[in-house]
Amino acid sequence: MYLKLSVFLRRYYYRIEVNLENKFICPLPWVSLSIGVNNKRRLCCHETRDNIEMTPHELEEVKSLMRQGAIPLACKKCAALEANEILSPRHQYSQDYRNHSQMQYLDLVLNNDCNLECLMCSPAYSVRLNTIYRETSPIEVMPSWSIDYNELNNYDLSGVTDINIIGGEPLLSKDAFLFLENFLKNYSLKKLRIISNFTKLPDRWKSIFDRVEKLELIASIDATEKLYEFIRYPANFEVVKNNIAKLRSWDLRNLHLYQHVVLMNLNFPYMKEILHFYDEFFSTPENRLPVLVEISSPQILHPRVLTDGQWLKAKKDALEVLEDFERKYGIRQEFKDFRSLITKMEQMNLGHFYIDYQIYLQKIKKYHS
Numbered sequence: 001m002y003l004k005l006s007v008f009l010r011r012y013y014y015r016i017e018v019n020l021e022n023k024f025i026c027p028l029p030w031v032s033l034s035i036g037v038n039n040k041r042r043l044c045c046h047e048t049r050d051n052i053e054m055t056p057h058e059l060e061e062v063k064s065l066m067r068q069g070a071i072p073l074a075c076k077k078c079a080a081l082e083a084n085e086i087l088s089p090r091h092q093y094s095q096d097y098r099n100h101s102q103m104q105y106l107d108l109v110l111n112n113d114c115n116l117e118c119l120m121c122s123p124a125y126s127v128r129l130n131t132i133y134r135e136t137s138p139i140e141v142m143p144s145w146s147i148d149y150n151e152l153n154n155y156d157l158s159g160v161t162d163i164n165i166i167g168g169e170p171l172l173s174k175d176a177f178l179f180l181e182n183f184l185k186n187y188s189l190k191k192l193r194i195i196s197n198f199t200k201l202p203d204r205w206k207s208i209f210d211r212v213e214k215l216e217l218i219a220s221i222d223a224t225e226k227l228y229e230f231i232r233y234p235a236n237f238e239v240v241k242n243n244i245a246k247l248r249s250w251d252l253r254n255l256h257l258y259q260h261v262v263l264m265n266l267n268f269p270y271m272k273e274i275l276h277f278y279d280e281f282f283s284t285p286e287n288r289l290p291v292l293v294e295i296s297s298p299q300i301l302h303p304r305v306l307t308d309g310q311w312l313k314a315k316k317d318a319l320e321v322l323e324d325f326e327r328k329y330g331i332r333q334e335f336k337d338f339r340s341l342i343t344k345m346e347q348m349n350l351g352h353f354y355i356d357y358q359i360y361l362q363k364i365k366k367y368h369s
Protein backbone atom coordinates (compact mmCIF):
# COMPACT_ATOMS: atom_id res chain seq x y z
CA MET A 1 0.00 0.00 0.00
CA TYR A 2 1.24 3.44 -0.82
CA LEU A 3 -0.48 5.19 2.07
CA LYS A 4 1.68 4.76 5.11
CA LEU A 5 2.72 6.21 8.44
CA SER A 6 0.87 8.54 10.66
CA VAL A 7 -1.90 10.99 10.04
CA PHE A 8 -2.12 14.34 11.70
CA LEU A 9 -4.61 17.14 11.30
CA ARG A 10 -3.22 20.51 10.24
CA ARG A 11 -5.75 23.34 9.98
CA TYR A 12 -7.85 22.34 6.91
CA TYR A 13 -5.85 19.38 5.77
CA TYR A 14 -4.81 15.91 6.71
CA ARG A 15 -1.16 15.40 6.04
CA ILE A 16 -0.30 11.80 5.39
CA GLU A 17 3.24 10.71 4.70
CA VAL A 18 3.32 8.70 1.53
CA ASN A 19 5.66 6.80 -0.64
CA LEU A 20 6.78 9.71 -2.83
CA GLU A 21 6.91 7.55 -5.95
CA ASN A 22 3.14 7.15 -5.56
CA LYS A 23 2.06 10.61 -4.48
CA PHE A 24 -1.64 11.25 -4.00
CA ILE A 25 -1.87 13.35 -7.15
CA CYS A 26 -5.25 13.89 -8.75
CA PRO A 27 -5.51 15.76 -12.07
CA LEU A 28 -8.80 17.48 -11.20
CA PRO A 29 -7.37 20.59 -9.46
CA TRP A 30 -5.43 21.27 -12.67
CA VAL A 31 -7.86 20.22 -15.39
CA SER A 32 -11.39 20.81 -14.12
CA LEU A 33 -13.83 23.57 -13.41
CA SER A 34 -16.39 22.31 -10.92
CA ILE A 35 -19.40 24.43 -9.99
CA GLY A 36 -21.51 23.13 -7.13
CA VAL A 37 -24.59 24.11 -5.16
CA ASN A 38 -25.54 27.79 -5.15
CA ASN A 39 -23.22 28.47 -8.08
CA LYS A 40 -20.15 28.07 -5.87
CA ARG A 41 -16.86 26.82 -7.22
CA ARG A 42 -15.69 23.60 -5.56
CA LEU A 43 -12.80 21.20 -5.92
CA CYS A 44 -14.87 18.39 -7.44
CA CYS A 45 -18.12 16.51 -6.95
CA HIS A 46 -16.44 14.03 -4.55
CA GLU A 47 -14.98 16.59 -2.18
CA THR A 48 -15.81 16.38 1.49
CA ARG A 49 -17.27 19.86 1.95
CA ASP A 50 -20.62 20.80 0.47
CA ASN A 51 -22.01 24.23 -0.34
CA ILE A 52 -18.73 25.97 0.56
CA GLU A 53 -16.91 28.07 -2.01
CA MET A 54 -13.39 26.93 -2.80
CA THR A 55 -11.30 30.07 -3.15
CA PRO A 56 -8.49 30.31 -5.74
CA HIS A 57 -6.05 30.42 -2.80
CA GLU A 58 -7.42 27.14 -1.38
CA LEU A 59 -7.25 25.52 -4.80
CA GLU A 60 -3.55 26.47 -5.02
CA GLU A 61 -3.04 25.00 -1.53
CA VAL A 62 -4.61 21.72 -2.66
CA LYS A 63 -2.23 21.56 -5.61
CA SER A 64 0.73 22.40 -3.42
CA LEU A 65 -0.20 19.70 -0.86
CA MET A 66 -0.52 17.10 -3.61
CA ARG A 67 2.87 18.08 -5.03
CA GLN A 68 4.39 17.66 -1.57
CA GLY A 69 2.90 14.17 -1.23
CA ALA A 70 0.10 15.05 1.20
CA ILE A 71 -3.63 14.36 1.00
CA PRO A 72 -5.87 17.45 1.20
CA LEU A 73 -8.74 17.13 3.65
CA ALA A 74 -11.17 17.85 0.81
CA CYS A 75 -10.02 14.54 -0.77
CA LYS A 76 -10.81 12.47 2.32
CA LYS A 77 -13.48 10.40 0.53
CA CYS A 78 -11.12 9.22 -2.20
CA ALA A 79 -8.40 8.57 0.39
CA ALA A 80 -10.82 6.50 2.52
CA LEU A 81 -11.81 4.34 -0.44
CA GLU A 82 -8.19 3.79 -1.40
CA ALA A 83 -7.23 2.97 2.19
CA ASN A 84 -9.81 0.17 1.93
CA GLU A 85 -8.31 -0.94 -1.40
CA ILE A 86 -11.35 0.22 -3.36
CA LEU A 87 -10.85 2.01 -6.67
CA SER A 88 -11.56 5.70 -6.12
CA PRO A 89 -12.68 8.44 -8.53
CA ARG A 90 -9.07 9.73 -8.41
CA HIS A 91 -7.89 6.52 -10.09
CA GLN A 92 -10.36 7.01 -12.94
CA TYR A 93 -9.49 10.69 -13.43
CA SER A 94 -5.78 9.85 -13.41
CA GLN A 95 -6.37 7.52 -16.33
CA ASP A 96 -8.58 10.03 -18.16
CA TYR A 97 -6.36 13.13 -17.80
CA ARG A 98 -2.67 12.50 -18.25
CA ASN A 99 -1.96 15.98 -19.57
CA HIS A 100 -2.47 18.57 -16.78
CA SER A 101 -1.77 21.70 -18.78
CA GLN A 102 -5.28 23.09 -19.40
CA MET A 103 -8.92 22.94 -18.38
CA GLN A 104 -10.51 19.88 -19.97
CA TYR A 105 -13.37 18.94 -17.68
CA LEU A 106 -16.51 20.86 -16.75
CA ASP A 107 -18.44 19.50 -13.78
CA LEU A 108 -21.72 21.33 -13.20
CA VAL A 109 -24.54 21.21 -10.70
CA LEU A 110 -27.20 23.11 -12.63
CA ASN A 111 -29.87 24.12 -10.16
CA ASN A 112 -32.25 22.69 -7.58
CA ASP A 113 -35.15 22.40 -9.97
CA CYS A 114 -36.34 18.81 -9.67
CA ASN A 115 -39.59 16.88 -9.94
CA LEU A 116 -38.76 14.47 -7.10
CA GLU A 117 -38.33 14.45 -3.33
CA CYS A 118 -35.80 11.66 -2.85
CA LEU A 119 -35.21 10.72 0.77
CA MET A 120 -31.41 10.94 0.63
CA CYS A 121 -31.41 14.27 -1.23
CA SER A 122 -31.58 17.80 0.20
CA PRO A 123 -33.25 21.13 -0.67
CA ALA A 124 -29.97 22.32 -2.19
CA TYR A 125 -30.59 19.80 -4.99
CA SER A 126 -34.39 19.70 -5.01
CA VAL A 127 -36.34 22.72 -3.88
CA ARG A 128 -39.39 20.47 -3.49
CA LEU A 129 -37.71 18.97 -0.44
CA ASN A 130 -38.27 22.17 1.50
CA THR A 131 -41.75 20.86 2.30
CA ILE A 132 -40.56 17.50 3.54
CA TYR A 133 -37.70 19.06 5.51
CA ARG A 134 -40.17 21.37 7.24
CA GLU A 135 -42.17 18.24 8.18
CA THR A 136 -39.22 16.31 9.60
CA SER A 137 -36.77 18.88 10.99
CA PRO A 138 -36.90 22.61 11.60
CA ILE A 139 -34.44 23.99 9.07
CA GLU A 140 -34.36 27.18 7.09
CA VAL A 141 -36.03 27.10 3.71
CA MET A 142 -33.62 26.81 0.78
CA PRO A 143 -34.38 29.18 -2.09
CA SER A 144 -34.40 28.20 -5.76
CA TRP A 145 -31.02 28.77 -7.31
CA SER A 146 -29.43 28.25 -10.71
CA ILE A 147 -25.96 28.18 -12.20
CA ASP A 148 -24.88 31.43 -13.84
CA TYR A 149 -24.40 30.46 -17.49
CA ASN A 150 -23.05 33.95 -18.37
CA GLU A 151 -20.33 33.61 -15.76
CA LEU A 152 -19.46 30.20 -17.19
CA ASN A 153 -18.88 31.77 -20.57
CA ASN A 154 -16.22 34.02 -18.97
CA TYR A 155 -13.95 30.99 -18.71
CA ASP A 156 -11.89 29.77 -21.63
CA LEU A 157 -13.79 26.59 -22.48
CA SER A 158 -11.86 25.88 -25.68
CA GLY A 159 -9.89 22.97 -24.14
CA VAL A 160 -12.95 21.33 -22.58
CA THR A 161 -13.49 17.81 -23.92
CA ASP A 162 -15.67 16.35 -21.15
CA ILE A 163 -18.76 17.65 -19.38
CA ASN A 164 -20.48 16.16 -16.33
CA ILE A 165 -23.94 17.42 -15.43
CA ILE A 166 -26.13 16.83 -12.42
CA GLY A 167 -29.13 18.72 -11.11
CA GLY A 168 -31.82 19.17 -10.00
CA GLU A 169 -33.00 17.03 -12.83
CA PRO A 170 -30.84 17.86 -15.90
CA LEU A 171 -33.19 16.41 -18.52
CA LEU A 172 -35.89 18.84 -17.37
CA SER A 173 -33.63 21.87 -17.70
CA LYS A 174 -34.13 23.94 -20.87
CA ASP A 175 -31.13 26.11 -19.87
CA ALA A 176 -28.88 23.06 -19.69
CA PHE A 177 -30.10 21.96 -23.09
CA LEU A 178 -29.42 25.40 -24.59
CA PHE A 179 -26.01 25.64 -22.95
CA LEU A 180 -24.98 22.29 -24.46
CA GLU A 181 -26.48 23.18 -27.83
CA ASN A 182 -24.43 26.39 -27.93
CA PHE A 183 -21.31 24.64 -26.67
CA LEU A 184 -21.59 22.03 -29.42
CA LYS A 185 -21.90 24.79 -32.05
CA ASN A 186 -18.40 25.97 -31.09
CA TYR A 187 -16.60 22.90 -29.78
CA SER A 188 -16.80 19.14 -29.87
CA LEU A 189 -17.20 16.88 -26.87
CA LYS A 190 -15.40 13.62 -26.26
CA LYS A 191 -17.58 12.77 -23.30
CA LEU A 192 -20.90 13.96 -21.92
CA ARG A 193 -22.04 12.45 -18.64
CA ILE A 194 -25.50 13.18 -17.25
CA ILE A 195 -26.92 11.87 -14.01
CA SER A 196 -30.69 11.68 -14.30
CA ASN A 197 -33.69 10.19 -12.55
CA PHE A 198 -35.13 9.29 -15.99
CA THR A 199 -38.66 10.13 -14.97
CA LYS A 200 -38.73 12.31 -18.11
CA LEU A 201 -36.93 11.97 -21.40
CA PRO A 202 -37.84 14.89 -23.69
CA ASP A 203 -37.28 14.10 -27.39
CA ARG A 204 -35.13 17.22 -27.90
CA TRP A 205 -32.23 15.61 -26.01
CA LYS A 206 -31.62 13.12 -28.82
CA SER A 207 -30.08 15.89 -30.94
CA ILE A 208 -27.50 16.56 -28.16
CA PHE A 209 -26.87 12.89 -27.43
CA ASP A 210 -26.19 12.21 -31.13
CA ARG A 211 -23.42 14.79 -31.28
CA VAL A 212 -20.97 13.63 -28.59
CA GLU A 213 -18.30 10.98 -28.98
CA LYS A 214 -19.08 9.12 -25.78
CA LEU A 215 -22.38 9.49 -23.95
CA GLU A 216 -22.52 8.29 -20.36
CA LEU A 217 -26.01 8.34 -18.90
CA ILE A 218 -26.35 7.38 -15.28
CA ALA A 219 -29.81 6.39 -14.13
CA SER A 220 -30.44 6.93 -10.41
CA ILE A 221 -32.50 3.87 -9.52
CA ASP A 222 -31.89 2.86 -5.92
CA ALA A 223 -34.42 0.04 -5.61
CA THR A 224 -37.24 -1.64 -7.48
CA GLU A 225 -41.01 -1.30 -7.63
CA LYS A 226 -42.71 0.19 -4.53
CA LEU A 227 -39.50 0.66 -2.53
CA TYR A 228 -38.06 2.66 -5.43
CA GLU A 229 -41.20 4.81 -5.44
CA PHE A 230 -40.95 5.35 -1.68
CA ILE A 231 -37.31 6.43 -1.86
CA ARG A 232 -37.71 8.56 -4.99
CA TYR A 233 -41.15 9.97 -4.23
CA PRO A 234 -43.32 10.61 -6.31
CA ALA A 235 -41.60 8.79 -9.18
CA ASN A 236 -43.20 5.85 -10.95
CA PHE A 237 -41.03 2.78 -11.50
CA GLU A 238 -42.79 1.74 -14.72
CA VAL A 239 -42.39 5.22 -16.23
CA VAL A 240 -38.65 5.10 -15.55
CA LYS A 241 -38.35 1.66 -17.15
CA ASN A 242 -40.30 2.91 -20.17
CA ASN A 243 -37.99 5.92 -20.53
CA ILE A 244 -34.94 3.65 -20.45
CA ALA A 245 -36.60 1.57 -23.18
CA LYS A 246 -37.30 4.77 -25.14
CA LEU A 247 -33.64 5.81 -24.80
CA ARG A 248 -32.54 2.41 -26.11
CA SER A 249 -34.93 2.75 -29.05
CA TRP A 250 -32.93 5.84 -30.15
CA ASP A 251 -30.17 3.38 -31.01
CA LEU A 252 -27.33 5.67 -29.93
CA ARG A 253 -24.03 4.01 -30.87
CA ASN A 254 -22.11 6.17 -28.37
CA LEU A 255 -24.32 5.27 -25.39
CA HIS A 256 -22.93 3.85 -22.15
CA LEU A 257 -25.79 3.41 -19.72
CA TYR A 258 -25.29 2.81 -16.01
CA GLN A 259 -27.51 2.31 -12.98
CA HIS A 260 -26.50 4.25 -9.85
CA VAL A 261 -27.54 2.99 -6.43
CA VAL A 262 -27.05 4.90 -3.17
CA LEU A 263 -26.64 2.28 -0.45
CA MET A 264 -28.92 3.03 2.49
CA ASN A 265 -30.64 1.25 5.35
CA LEU A 266 -33.80 1.37 3.24
CA ASN A 267 -32.46 -0.57 0.28
CA PHE A 268 -29.48 -2.58 1.60
CA PRO A 269 -31.78 -5.38 2.86
CA TYR A 270 -33.13 -5.63 -0.72
CA MET A 271 -29.85 -6.00 -2.63
CA LYS A 272 -31.02 -9.34 -4.01
CA GLU A 273 -33.90 -7.67 -5.88
CA ILE A 274 -31.78 -4.67 -6.89
CA LEU A 275 -28.86 -6.72 -8.23
CA HIS A 276 -31.13 -9.11 -10.11
CA PHE A 277 -32.99 -6.16 -11.63
CA TYR A 278 -29.63 -4.77 -12.76
CA ASP A 279 -28.63 -8.17 -14.14
CA GLU A 280 -31.78 -8.33 -16.22
CA PHE A 281 -32.06 -4.70 -17.29
CA PHE A 282 -28.61 -3.03 -17.37
CA SER A 283 -25.83 -5.60 -17.12
CA THR A 284 -23.10 -5.42 -19.78
CA PRO A 285 -19.87 -7.39 -20.24
CA GLU A 286 -18.06 -4.27 -18.92
CA ASN A 287 -20.19 -3.85 -15.77
CA ARG A 288 -21.88 -6.71 -14.00
CA LEU A 289 -22.93 -4.53 -11.04
CA PRO A 290 -24.55 -1.11 -10.76
CA VAL A 291 -22.50 1.82 -9.50
CA LEU A 292 -22.87 1.23 -5.73
CA VAL A 293 -22.17 4.24 -3.53
CA GLU A 294 -22.36 4.37 0.27
CA ILE A 295 -24.61 7.22 1.41
CA SER A 296 -22.58 10.08 2.89
CA SER A 297 -25.46 12.06 4.38
CA PRO A 298 -27.81 12.06 6.15
CA GLN A 299 -26.20 9.47 8.43
CA ILE A 300 -29.61 8.49 9.72
CA LEU A 301 -30.07 6.60 6.41
CA HIS A 302 -26.74 4.72 6.51
CA PRO A 303 -26.99 0.89 6.28
CA ARG A 304 -25.18 0.58 9.63
CA VAL A 305 -28.17 2.19 11.35
CA LEU A 306 -29.87 -1.20 10.91
CA THR A 307 -29.91 -3.49 13.93
CA ASP A 308 -27.13 -6.08 14.03
CA GLY A 309 -29.61 -8.81 13.08
CA GLN A 310 -30.94 -6.82 10.10
CA TRP A 311 -27.43 -5.90 8.96
CA LEU A 312 -26.14 -9.49 9.13
CA LYS A 313 -29.14 -10.82 7.21
CA ALA A 314 -28.83 -8.09 4.55
CA LYS A 315 -25.09 -8.65 4.25
CA LYS A 316 -25.57 -12.42 3.89
CA ASP A 317 -28.17 -11.92 1.13
CA ALA A 318 -25.96 -9.46 -0.76
CA LEU A 319 -22.94 -11.77 -0.55
CA GLU A 320 -25.02 -14.71 -1.76
CA VAL A 321 -25.97 -12.78 -4.91
CA LEU A 322 -22.32 -11.87 -5.42
CA GLU A 323 -21.38 -15.55 -5.19
CA ASP A 324 -24.06 -16.38 -7.79
CA PHE A 325 -22.72 -13.66 -10.07
CA GLU A 326 -19.16 -14.92 -9.60
CA ARG A 327 -20.26 -18.40 -10.67
CA LYS A 328 -21.98 -16.85 -13.70
CA TYR A 329 -19.42 -14.19 -14.72
CA GLY A 330 -16.18 -15.17 -12.96
CA ILE A 331 -14.16 -13.09 -10.49
CA ARG A 332 -14.35 -9.40 -11.41
CA GLN A 333 -13.07 -6.12 -10.01
CA GLU A 334 -16.56 -4.70 -9.34
CA PHE A 335 -17.40 -7.77 -7.23
CA LYS A 336 -14.21 -7.28 -5.19
CA ASP A 337 -15.01 -3.59 -4.76
CA PHE A 338 -18.51 -4.35 -3.47
CA ARG A 339 -17.14 -6.85 -0.95
CA SER A 340 -14.59 -4.26 0.21
CA LEU A 341 -17.36 -1.65 0.52
CA ILE A 342 -19.43 -4.02 2.68
CA THR A 343 -16.36 -4.63 4.88
CA LYS A 344 -15.76 -0.87 5.10
CA MET A 345 -19.39 -0.20 6.11
CA GLU A 346 -19.31 -3.03 8.66
CA GLN A 347 -16.60 -1.20 10.58
CA MET A 348 -19.04 1.65 11.28
CA ASN A 349 -21.45 1.64 14.17
CA LEU A 350 -24.43 3.94 13.79
CA GLY A 351 -26.98 1.93 15.77
CA HIS A 352 -27.64 4.94 18.03
CA PHE A 353 -29.57 6.48 15.11
CA TYR A 354 -32.02 3.57 14.95
CA ILE A 355 -34.83 5.15 16.99
CA ASP A 356 -34.46 8.49 15.18
CA TYR A 357 -34.56 6.58 11.88
CA GLN A 358 -37.82 4.85 12.86
CA ILE A 359 -39.40 8.20 13.86
CA TYR A 360 -38.20 9.72 10.58
CA LEU A 361 -39.72 6.81 8.63
CA GLN A 362 -43.09 7.30 10.33
CA LYS A 363 -43.07 11.00 9.47
CA ILE A 364 -42.16 10.28 5.83
CA LYS A 365 -44.93 7.66 5.53
CA LYS A 366 -47.43 10.13 6.95
CA TYR A 367 -46.21 12.84 4.58
CA HIS A 368 -46.46 10.52 1.54
CA SER A 369 -50.01 9.49 2.46
Ligand code: SF4
Nearest residue numbers: 026028044075078090
Ligand atom coordinates in the same frame (compact mmCIF):
# COMPACT_ATOMS: atom_id res chain seq x y z
S1 SF4 B 1 -8.76 13.04 -5.14
FE1 SF4 B 1 -10.95 12.66 -5.21
S2 SF4 B 1 -11.84 14.32 -3.96
FE2 SF4 B 1 -9.73 14.95 -4.50
S3 SF4 B 1 -9.94 16.17 -6.35
FE3 SF4 B 1 -9.55 14.06 -6.98
S4 SF4 B 1 -11.56 13.13 -7.29
FE4 SF4 B 1 -11.84 15.01 -6.10
